[in-house]
Amino acid sequence: MPSIDPLVLEREVHNYRELDRLLKATPGPVLLFEEGPLDGPVRGFGTTAEVPAPGQYTFTAACVGASSAQVAIGQEHPGAPFQPVELTLDCIEATTQVMELQQGYVFAHLVVPAPGDTPWTGAVGGVRVTGGAPTPSTGKSP
Secondary structure (H helix, E strand, O other), X not given: OOOOOHHHHHHHHHXXXXXXXXXXXXXXXXXXXXXXXXXXXXXXXEEEEEEOOOEEEEEEEEEEOOOOEEEEEEOOOOOOOOOOXXXXXXXXXXXXXXXXXXXXXXXXXXXXXXXXXXXXOOXXXXXXXXXXXXXXXXXXXX
């Protein structure tokens, strides 16, 4: 097992603090929250959460310590084509997008674009899904 560089570990701790600041700037009840390393032998992450009710949800994704990262978010529905939304992050600020979700499960998968193992630098990334406001009705109430 490779030794852990204390300077890289210190940088990673600092990067997680900054990542938390970026992700937690979006208010609202949290449906999904996940963070993980963007480089080294174990990098990126994938997670799912149950969507309790259909509505509009805010996806906030960010990365710190890397030049870029990519996050794929979406839902699978029986009989419907699988079409995740892919966002490219520039790791300078959080990227936010509002999406309409149906009741069921939502997934978020975060990876850096480079293939294979990369040197451990302490770069981190994360995603947070908040909200759940009901979709505004387009029809008139009876």
